[in-house]
Amino acid sequence: MKKAFLCYSSVDKDYVDTVARKLGRAKLLSDKISFNPGVDFRAEIQRYLDKAALFIFFASEASLRSSWCKFEVREAEMRMFGGGIEAQLTILLDLSLAISDLPQWMQFTKAISQPRPSQATRDIQGILYSLQPEVFKPPFVGRSTQVNAFVQALSIRQPCPRIFVLSGLDGIGRRTYLERACKDNLGLNLGPYFLYDETKRVEDIYLWLYNETGDLTTRHEIKEELDLFGHLSANEQVSEVVRRLRTLCSANCLPCLVDYGGMLTDNGEYTEVPAKVLDSFVRSDEEYNLAFIHQRTPFTQRLSCASFMFRQSIPPLDANESTVLLQQLLKRMMVKAERVQISELCGYLGGYPPAINLAATHSKQYGIDVLMADKSVLIDFQANRFAGLMRQLKLGDKEWFVLRYLSAELAVPFSVIVLAADISQKEAASVLRNLIEHSLVVALDDNYTLSSPIRYAVERVKGNLDSNEYKSICAKLTSEFWAGDDAAPTLEIVDATLNLLRSSVHFLGSLDIAQSISITNIGALMRRQLNSWQVTQSTEKPIQCRERVSSTPARA
Numbered sequence: 001m002k003k004a005f006l007c008y009s010s011v012d013k014d015y016v017d018t019v020a021r022k023l024g025r026a027k028l029l030s031d032k033i034s035f036n037p038g039v040d041f042r043a044e045i046q047r048y049l050d051k052a053a054l055f056i057f058f059a060s061e062a063s064l065r066s067s068w069c070k071f072e073v074r075e076a077e078m079r080m081f082g083g084g085i086e087a088q089l090t091i092l093l094d095l096s097l098a099i100s101d102l103p104q105w106m107q108f109t110k111a112i113s114q115p116r117p118s119q120a121t122r123d124i125q126g127i128l129y130s131l132q133p134e135v136f137k138p139p140f141v142g143r144s145t146q147v148n149a150f151v152q153a154l155s156i157r158q159p160c161p162r163i164f165v166l167s168g169l170d171g172i173g174r175r176t177y178l179e180r181a182c183k184d185n186l187g188l189n190l191g192p193y194f195l196y197d198e199t200k201r202v203e204d205i206y207l208w209l210y211n212e213t214g215d216l217t218t219r220h221e222i223k224e225e226l227d228l229f230g231h232l233s234a235n236e237q238v239s240e241v242v243r244r245l246r247t248l249c250s251a252n253c254l255p256c257l258v259d260y261g262g263m264l265t266d267n268g269e270y271t272e273v274p275a276k277v278l279d280s281f282v283r284s285d286e287e288y289n290l291a292f293i294h295q296r297t298p299f300t301q302r303l304s305c306a307s308f309m310f311r312q313s314i315p316p317l318d319a320n321e322s323t324v325l326l327q328q329l330l331k332r333m334m335v336k337a338e339r340v341q342i343s344e345l346c347g348y349l350g351g352y353p354p355a356i357n358l359a360a361t362h363s364k365q366y367g368i369d370v371l372m373a374d375k376s377v378l379i380d381f382q383a384n385r386f387a388g389l390m391r392q393l394k395l396g397d398k399e400w401f402v403l404r405y406l407s408a409e410l411a412v413p414f415s416v417i418v419l420a421a422d423i424s425q426k427e428a429a430s431v432l433r434n435l436i437e438h439s440l441v442v443a444l445d446d447n448y449t450l451s452s453p454i455r456y457a458v459e460r461v462k463g464n465l466d467s468n469e470y471k472s473i474c475a476k477l478t479s480e481f482w483a484g485d486d487a488a489p490t491l492e493i494v495d496a497t498l499n500l501l502r503s504s505v506h507f508l509g510s511l512d513i514a515q516s517i518s519i520t521n522i523g524a525l526m527r528r529q530l531n532s533w534q535v536t537q538s539t540e541k542p543i544q545c546r547e548r549v550s551s552t553p554a555r556a
Contacts (some may be wrong), residue, residue, distance in 0.1 A: 001052065001127050001132075001136075002053035002132055003024070003026075003029045003051065003054070004027060004029065004052065004054040004055075004056050004128060005029045005055050005056065005072075005076070005085075006019070006028065006030075006058070007057045007069055007072040008057075008063055009058070009060060009062035009063035009065075009066045010062075011062035012058050012060050012063065012377065015093060018117035018121075018413050019117045019120055019124070023121055026467065026493060027124075027125070028129060028437040029048040029052050041068075041468060045075060046199070047408065049072070049075050049084070050079070052076075052079075052084075053086045053087065053128070053131050054085070054088070054124070054127055054128055054554060055079075055080065055085050055088045055089075056090075056091065056124060057073060057076075057088070057090045057091070057102075057106065058086055058091070059092050059102060059255050060093040060094045061093065061094055061096075061097070061533060063093075064097075064101065064102075075444070076088065080105070087127055087131060088106065088109045088479065089111075089112070089123065089124065089127060090102060091112060091113075092112065092113040092114070093308045095113065095115075099111055100229070109143060117208075118192075118211070118212045119212075119248075119251045119253075120188065121255070122191070122192070122251075127172060139328045139329070140176065140180050141321050141323060142318070142321030142325075143177050143180075143314075145182075146177060146181070147177075149312065150185065150312070151185055152497050154186075157310070159308055159310065161289070162282055162287065162288065162289070162290065162308045162309075163282065163290050163291070163292065163308055163309040164289065164291045164309075164310055164312075165291075165293070165294070165300070165309055166178055166291070166293050166294070166311075166312050166313075167295060167298070167313050167314070168313055169295060169352075169439045170295060170308065170389070171385070171453075171454055172315070172453070173317075173551060175193075175293065178190055182254050182289075186254075188253065188254040189252055189253055190291065191253060191256055192212050192255060193258055194255070195260050196258060196259050196260060196262050196274075197260040200262050202237050202241065203226060203229060203230065205241055206226075206244070208235065209245060209247075212244075227546075242277060242281050245277075245288075246281075246286060249289065252288070254289050254291050255290055255291070256290075256292070257274070257291070258293045263292070263294065264294065264393070268296060268297070268298055268437060269299050270298060270300075274292075275303060277316050278305050279303065279305050280367075281305075282305040282308045295389075295438065296439070297311065298311075304556075309464075315351075315451070316351030316451060318358075319351075320429065322346045322351050323343065323346055325353065326342055326345065326346060326356050328344060328354065329357060329359075329360035330360050330368075332360075333360055333363070334364075335360065336368075337363065337368050345359050345371070348375045348378045350451075350453040350454075350455060351452050352452065353451070354385070355378055355381055357380050359371065359378060360380075362377060374393035381555060382453050382454075382457065383456035383457050383459070383460040385457070386454045387457045390454065390457050390458065390461045390462075393438060393440075395434075396431075398421055398423060398431050399435055400462055401420075401421050402420075402421055402431055402441075403440060403441075403450065403462070403518050404459075404462055404464060406448065407450055407458045407459055407464065408465070409450075411449040412449065413446060413447050413448075414432070414446070416477065417448060417475060419476040420476065420477075422476075432448060438452055439451055
């Protein structure tokens with residue numbers, strides 16, 4: 001971990017103490033935290049400067065006169081040009097100071113005027129992060145479709161988006177993606193973050209913002225500020241919140257509110273406070289930006305600011321992206337793995353980045369052969385991660401039936417879901433829309449599939465459909481799509497029927513359902529399926545059947 005050395009005058013102690021507190025001990029080398037009593041300060045300063053990667057000089061009239069600061073600056077200069085210290089930052093605390101007032105070598109390094117300690121902290125954190133070796137930075141893989149859509153929205157949409165709204169499963173990479181997209185295309189730093197759960201009120205948002213822009217330090221100051229805020233009207237409170245959001249934005253930040261269940265109503269609309277904040281924020285003249293992160297896709301059509309919002313749903317990584325990410329992580333951890341092992345592991349990871357990281361770290365700790373022999377740790381990780389979420393969701397019986405059916409399928413058409421669930425097309429549309437908004441189901445062209453990371457959680461919470469349910473669905477598909485020797489269902493329906501047959505009669509046993517499909521159609525079905533496999537083999541390795549090692553019994 002790269003660390004920073006803080007050089008300052010005791011006159012500026014309050015400001016620097018706030019910065020040190022926010023940075024934390026793990027990122028600092030300074031007399032406030034590290035120096036030992038009874039030891040020559042000069043020797044200690046030199047010892048810690050030898051360890052520092054970043055030298056921070058808090059420039060003020062007092063620090064420029066301080067003999068201790070002059071000593072530290074001279075020592076830092078020697079190490080800066082001798083290849084020791086990697087970077088230097090000057091934070092101008094006195095507005096009257098000019099660059100020419102600094103020591104000569106500092107006049108050619110980065111200097112910023114920053115009256116707010118919180119923003120100074122973010123500046124320091126950004127530099128420390130940039131100094132970290134690439135091996136310590138999480139790799140960014142894929143998301144080209146989402147990035148292209150983001151760039152296109154910025155370039156052609158009118159009005160230009162100012163509110164970025166991301167949805168997707170927790171841990172799927174929403175923040176990582178938005179951080180990269182905003183940095184590369186807008187030059188903005190994502191954050192700070194506010195976690196918005198059911199207990200949060202407008203006072204909590206304001207206190208977070210005040211701490212980020214005004215830096216409260218004592219309980220008395222917090223109480224006094226909240227009392228003043230509490231005497232404002234509701235509209236005045238929203239205006240004050242928005243004013244401080246703009247203050248954050250003026251420092252090249254993109255404030256981000258992360259929804260943990262308190263921001264949306266049951267029908268997906270924003271609750272009163274976020275809705276008012278959004279409306280007031282976009283009515284300002286400044287072209288500032290704001291970000292919201294949800295699991296559920298919010299319903300925004302009724303908001304007056306909807307035209308300024310850009311919504312994106314972040315899906316799991318696809319097979320290729322998962323493979324590349326796992327390869328990179330294994331390489332960084334110096335774990336040797338064969339291509340066939342990586343391909344097999346990816347079938348258990350659901351395109352879920354935390355699970356991919358777990359596979360790499362588990363391989364590092366126990367060896368990849370141990371993981372290949374027992375992949376239940378990967379299944380249990382995903383099942384446990386989302387089982388609690390699945391239990392909390394207010395889903396009806398039809399939603400659960402669709403989830404349980406899709407948990408055993410790759411992708412099925414809308415017409416199959418209508419038949420399987422025995423509901424009308426209108427009701428099926430409502431069910432699927434709700435499941436997609438909650439990031440539980442993904443639409444793939446004209447088909448629908450379960451979001452891979454929750455597959456094991458659905459099985460763990462509700463179990464699989466039983467054989468009688470599979471027989472019933474198979475009979476419906478047989479009657480609807482396989483009547484007559486000339487029936488020619490789509491390949492997706494072929495797949496769905498084959499899977500149901502396997503599940504209910506164990507590969508075309510002697511049950512009546514299997515016999516009800518003519519030999520001609522079975523032969524055509526098999527030939528079409530074989531042809532599709534041959535085409536797949538010519539371009540990539542065929543998808544292997546998912547091995548079942550969870551607590552639920554295997555069906556095939």
